[in-house]
Amino acid sequence: MNKDLKELCKDIRCDIMTCIGHLGVGHIGGCLSVVELLAVLYFEEMNIDPANPKMEGRDRFVCSKGHAGPAVYATLSNRGYFGKEELLTLNQGGTHLPSHCDMNLTTGIDMTTGSLGQGFSCAVGVALGSKLAKDGATIYALIGDGESQEGQIWEAGMFAASKKLSNLIAFTDYNKLQIDDTVAKVNDIAPLADKWKAFGWNVIDVEDGNDVDQVSAAVKQAKRNRTTDRPTMVILNTRKGCGVKWIEDLGAGNHNTNISEEQARAAIREIRGED
Amino acid sequence: MEMRAVYAECLAKFMEEDKHVVVLDADLAKASGTRKLYEQFPEQMFDCGVAEQDMASIAAGLSSYGFKPWIESFTPFATRRICDQIAISISYAKQNVKIVGTDPGISAELNGGTHMSMEDIGVVRSIPGVVIFEPVDETQLRAAMPVLNDYYGPVYMRLFRKVTPDVFGPDYKFDLFKADTLREGNDLSIFVSGMFTRDVVDVADELAKEGVTCDVINVHTIKPIDRETVIASARKTGAVLTVENHNVIGGLHSAVCEALALERVPVSAFGVQDRFGEVGKVPYLRQALGLTKEDILAAARKAASLK
Numbered sequence: 202m203n204k205d206l207k208e209l210c211k212d213i214r215c216d217i218m219t220c221i222g223h224l225g226v227g228h229i230g231g232c233l234s235v236v237e238l239l240a241v242l243y244f245e246e247m248n249i250d251p252a253n254p255k256m257e258g259r260d261r262f263v264c265s266k267g268h269a270g271p272a273v274y275a276t277l278s279n280r281g282y283f284g285k286e287e288l289l290t291l292n293q294g295g296t297h298l299p300s301h302c303d304m305n306l307t308t309g310i311d312m313t314t315g316s317l318g319q320g321f322s323c324a325v326g327v328a329l330g331s332k333l334a335k336d337g338a339t340i341y342a343l344i345g346d347g348e349s350q351e352g353q354i355w356e357a358g359m360f361a362a363s364k365k366l367s368n369l370i371a372f373t374d375y376n377k378l379q380i381d382d383t384v385a386k387v388n389d390i391a392p393l394a395d396k397w398k399a400f401g402w403n404v405i406d407v408e409d410g411n412d413v414d415q416v417s418a419a420v421k422q423a424k425r426n427r428t429t430d431r432p433t434m435v436i437l438n439t440r441k442g443c444g445v446k447w448i449e450d451l452g453a454g455n456h457n458t459n460i461s462e463e464q465a466r467a468a469i470r471e472i473r474g475e476d
Numbered sequence: 477m478e479m480r481a482v483y484a485e486c487l488a489k490f491m492e493e494d495k496h497v498v499v500l501d502a503d504l505a506k507a508s509g510t511r512k513l514y515e516q517f518p519e520q521m522f523d524c525g526v527a528e529q530d531m532a533s534i535a536a537g538l539s540s541y542g543f544k545p546w547i548e549s550f551t552p553f554a555t556r557r558i559c560d561q562i563a564i565s566i567s568y569a570k571q572n573v574k575i576v577g578t579d580p581g582i583s584a585e586l587n588g589g590t591h592m593s594m595e596d597i598g599v600v601r602s603i604p605g606v607v608i609f610e611p612v613d614e615t616q617l618r619a620a621m622p623v624l625n626d627y628y629g630p631v632y633m634r635l636f637r638k639v640t641p642d643v644f645g646p647d648y649k650f651d652l653f654k655a656d657t658l659r660e661g662n663d664l665s666i667f668v669s670g671m672f673t674r675d676v677v678d679v680a681d682e683l684a685k686e687g688v689t690c691d692v693i694n695v696h697t698i699k700p701i702d703r704e705t706v707i708a709s710a711r712k713t714g715a716v717l718t719v720e721n722h723n724v725i726g727g728l729h730s731a732v733c734e735a736l737a738l739e740r741v742p743v744s745a746f747g748v749q750d751r752f753g754e755v756g757k758v759p760y761l762r763q764a765l766g767l768t769k770e771d772i773l774a775a776a777r778k779a780a781s782l783k
Contacts, residue, residue: 326537356530
């Protein structure tokens with residue numbers, strides 16, 4: 202099942218390695234951890250049209266952990282929003298692909314994010330807008346686990362439940378790592394599922410957020426939850442740096458990592474299973 | 477009529493005419509004068525509770541969906557509390573959000589120092605892309621509201637919410653980006669914003685009796701400041717005084733000094749001397765902080781003498 206999506210995840214991972222490798226530094230770990238989610242959303246679930254990126258009533262995706270921009274760009278490029286050659290301009294002066302997502306620069310990006318916590322509130326505003334417009338769109342938002350230490354995340358969570366925004370489906374990239382150390386050691390967010398339940402959300406806990414079949418099933422379940430009058434939080438237990446062993450082994454050190462083009466080429470061979 | 481009542485009346489008209497106009501509160505709808513609009517416009521009024529950061533970013537999300545959000549709170553919580561949300565969610569993202577802060581400076585009165593923003597203009601003025609507007613009376617506010625509603629982009633309105641003395645007459649024509657000349661003279665330019673404007677007009681009339689004539693210019697829009705008017709007046713009179721209900725650092729005085737940086741003219745400052753506020757009614761606070769009408773008169777005499 203979903204063999205094509207699995208191949209697609211490899212393509213997206215390779216494109217992440219290519220563009221960050223070309224630049225020499227970037228947020229590799231938190232890009233690699235969310236690939237399966239992006240593949241499922243952009244290739245399976247979202248009502249979007251790359252030829253008409255501002256289509257009215259389209260589903261929208263807010264990447265509140267804005268530093269995963271390169272993963273979103275790789276996905277958008279594979280989906281046909283822009284050519285793959287553009288990925289090589291990542292973070293170069295004058296690029297349309299900045300490190301953090303920018304709705305005014307990049308075709309297909311629905312919200313400007315990067316100052317953690319804010320994108321999630323913006324997504325709640327978008328979901329409220331869609332509800333007022335009665336256009337039936339589904340609004341997706343991705344937050345980080347470190348980002349979940351921001352108070353604004355919980356302000357937004359409370360408001361979304363209070364306003365019964367069942368058209369909002371959020372995901373936590375629960376890779377358990379942040380810049381300074383493990384999330385548990387820095388400022389623990391556990392028990393995460395209990396917190397979201399207490400905030401009035403449906404919660405789906407996905408055991409392996411890097412298993413595309415599990416992610417796909419969870420998103421389908423979340424969409425069925427629209428009848429419940431509650432927003433849904435899908436907790437994706439992921440691996441930061443997933444797909445490239447040495448990056449994954451860096452642990453908390455893989456948040457923003459230097460990488461040579463040779464290392465990137467080796468990583469691509471590993472992702473392709475060519476080693 | 478209270479300024480907040482005028483403000484709420486205008487919002488009601490906008491919401492009636494356009495379903496895309498929405499108003500967001502952070503548990504201060506009563507103070508802002510908009511509480512009663514919740515019954516009339518249940519699908520356009522949203523109370524986010526005591527969560528100003530969330531309110532600001534939700535408004536940005538609504539704007540990205542084609543809505544025209546107004547957000548409101550007390551001045552300090554509509555600015556310094558949500559500085560990053562104004563910067564990133566709203567202005568950097570180029571969203572069309574109107575930010576309304578009520579009770580500026582000493583007008584926070586009995587809420588005291590914690591609620592008494594002396595720095596809000598400075599905070600917002602340093603964020604690119606945000607227009608800063610401070611109305612002085614009912615006539616100006618009424619004229620400005622439709623202009624703000626139609627202007628695409630972030631505007632911070634610093635709103636005195638109670639009754640203000642009249643400054644403008646029925647023939648008043650408002651231009652958001654043009655300062656208003658209230659008196660014309662040759663000896664001193666007084667640039668004034670906000671609640672001291674009426675007093676400054678009186679002070680100018682007083683000085684005229686002494687043979688000192690003043691330009692009195694209401695700088696209702698502090699950013700972008702009307703450089704043309706400010707520079708022309710300063711060149712004509714050769715001496716400048718700024719008058720504001722704000723710290724003399726970061727607000728109108730700073731904006732005027734920046735506009736006049738290349739001019740050879742003394743620019744004196746009248747305002748809050750880099751200190752926090754405290755609890756009290758306006759007459760007490762004006763005494764305590766050196767902001768009385770007599771203080772303005774003395775400052776104007778001194779400023780005029782410097783040329």
